[in-house]
Amino acid sequence: MQNFIFHNPTKIIFGRGTVPQIGPETAAFGSRALLVYGRESIKKSGLHGQVMNALANAGVAVAEHGGVSSNPVLSHVRAGIAKVREQRLDVIVAVGGGSVIDTAKAIAAGSAADGDVWDFFIGKKFITAALPITTVLTLAAAGSEMNAGMVITNEAADEKFAATSAQLYPKVSILDPELTFTVPPSYTAYGAADAIAHVLEFYMTNTDDDAPVQMDFMEGLIRNVIASCERCLADPCDFGGRAALMWSATLALNGLTGAGLGGTAFPMHMIEHSLSALYNVPHGAGLAVVVPAWLRWRLRQNPARAARLGQQVFGLAPDAEQAVDALRSWFSKIGCPVSLAELNIPEADIPKIAANAHSLARIWRLQDYTPEIIADILALCR
């Protein structure tokens, strides 16, 4: 096990009927909130009204900032920062999935900074302050509700970049699995693929062969994502299934899986970010394509880890190729795309995608991933 620091101060309020707590929990941090959300669906479902009532009852004034898209964009973040400044808001409330929460984080950091918020994503500046953030989660996937990271797309530059800071941990996140009963099968599956990808980045890229607590924990999380996703697809209103998927996805990227593993990297996300940036594919769908391909490429260097994955997650004999086949088949079975063709991305675009991903490789210190190597991996996405 390698040295690590683990310090996750987010308060999780989990379970049925917990949404009204967003009022007093937010009021503890501010009295003038920017409410960030996505599409109109939270108005139809009544969640928007429930949150507005809770905030009003707690004495929190609200300015609204809806319209977050999947693969949330920089221009919308900047518009949110402008609202915060104009109206002197002091707390950000996110109601939605990872895209909404990441937008809220970017607004929170950008509002507390002098320069342009994109400087944080290109590594030009570090985040040293942010407005407090509270969240109501509506999608089991990204893990942003209990971590310090965010991903935003600069749509003018086709760049989907990430930034991290301890300032970005939400103060409070409310996780009511019932809010995900209406998530359609496709996004339920993409969310599961996202959560599995988060675990696999740590599981596959760390070079510490003596971290048994973490390995066991990660294998359990993947098993639980698989089992709970299948329950949710069979019955979208299976509370236990939705609860297990939601909590697994949160734990998959809250810092515990990677604590003690030493150097880890996010090469699968690096490549997927280019698919999302260039073709606006859902992040989890892009990952379902990239993850098996990256694993297959990885086997050339390190088959042992994938073989262990196959044993512990799928109950297979220790065979790395079989493990990758099993994961790819499972992604396909739950309705995820598993090839570029299924994303309607022509193979002729591979050089363009590789060049885009390579620009992120520099920032993420993944320089070993040359455009040629990235193209090799993309060629396996079939």
Added chain:
Amino acid sequence: MQNFIFHNPTKIIFGRGTVPQIGPETAAFGSRALLVYGRESIKKSGLHGQVMNALANAGVAVAEHGGVSSNPVLSHVRAGIAKVREQRLDVIVAVGGGSVIDTAKAIAAGSAADGDVWDFFIGKKFITAALPITTVLTLAAAGSEMNAGMVITNEAADEKFAATSAQLYPKVSILDPELTFTVPPSYTAYGAADAIAHVLEFYMTNTDDDAPVQMDFMEGLIRNVIASCERCLADPCDFGGRAALMWSATLALNGLTGAGLGGTAFPMHMIEHSLSALYNVPHGAGLAVVVPAWLRWRLRQNPARAARLGQQVFGLAPDAEQAVDALRSWFSKIGCPVSLAELNIPEADIPKIAANAHSLARIWRLQDYTPEIIADILALCR
């Protein structure tokens, strides 16, 4: 899965060479520290000097409060509170295992209160404030380094009671596995028994049969405690083994295992506390006696959970009796006592022990445990 709140703000600094960080990490919370520790061993090992230097270098003045015993006592807590008040200290630094950290917590809470600190343990008052606490851990066992609980013995009344408050989470805990290289085999084993008992209290007493994420996590922790304890006994300086045991024991009682399980209880600890209170046996040794007996008694109502334990931890067929046998044999194999006789406690004392435990049953809301039932369980400690 049941509703829960998870909010653990302790910062963990884990790994080799991390002890000097106790200086700046403590200085962030105060400039006049009470240094709480146990026996002279930390002076011989050089740890005491290392901590004193780190605190001095960070500008933290230190008053010392050594002499914490295993099964730490109330009189020593009160003496620590008196020092804090007389010398107007503002932060508590614990260097030791669970007994030392629990003493530090009790001093931290008692120093911030008007009345007597024991009121918190008998449920007469709630803890609403405490001085900040930082810790350097020297024993993998109790989990106190990352939780909100404490256990103190009122030696005048033969009462070993517990108290909990969010105020008691240490601000920072430093976990260097190398500090445990010198822990003797017996206490290494007792620590493992303690950690396993912590997991089993949640695993066995919760009535939620749909908490798969937590069940998987708990089984992984028990497997890791077993495997890592064996490594430590085979080679006390096996860093990976010490690290896995330390991190497993911390995770076993930091709130994650029980989050979402709904009502759980600590009946095994309740009974063990009477053994410690009356006979001053090491807590982990007492648990190694009580846990298999309680499990055996429990099978009459709920054999399924123990059967699952046997499958997932010991690779057995689903048979509850076999599972208990396997755990008891393992405790015995690593050098723990597994009967009252091995603790030199006569069976004739069972009524006295049962009466003592029953006084705690009222406070812990375990009224179903009549003196007769507790005596039945104790009769199985053979």
